[in-house]
Amino acid sequence: MYCRGAFDTSLETHKFPVAVMALSSPTFSYDGDDVRTEVAVCKMSGDIKCNIGNAFIRQHPQLTDILAVAASARSEPQLTEN
Numbered sequence: 001m002y003c004r005g006a007f008d009t010s011l012e013t014h015k016f017p018v019a020v021m022a023l024s025s026p027t028f029s030y031d032g033d034d035v036r037t038e039v040a041v042c043k044m045s046g047d048i049k050c051n052i053g054n055a056f057i058r059q060h061p062q063l064t065d066i067l068a069v070a071a072s073a074r075s076e077p078q079l080t081e082n
Contacts, residue, residue: 001038002014002015003016016042017041018038018039018041019041020036020037021036021037021039022036023037027064028064032062035060037059037060
């Protein structure tokens with residue numbers, strides 16, 4: 001997957017490996033099967049562990065946008081291998 005950062009030039013891109021991930025969380029207010037999605041794998045800065053973009057929520061309307069949930073109700077994400 002090739003991505004361009006907000007401050008990159010129009011010719012600058014970054015290549016990232018891709019994985020398919022099964023995602024579920026009580027924070028999404030969805031009791032159905034795990035949502036499978038393609039993700040770019042990269043090191044995040046600071047304490048950021050995962051970046052879920054607006055497009056993900058648009059592609060999966062059955063999920064509740066987690067940004068609308070109070071921060072105090074969130075728990076640490078747990079990553080597991082399938």
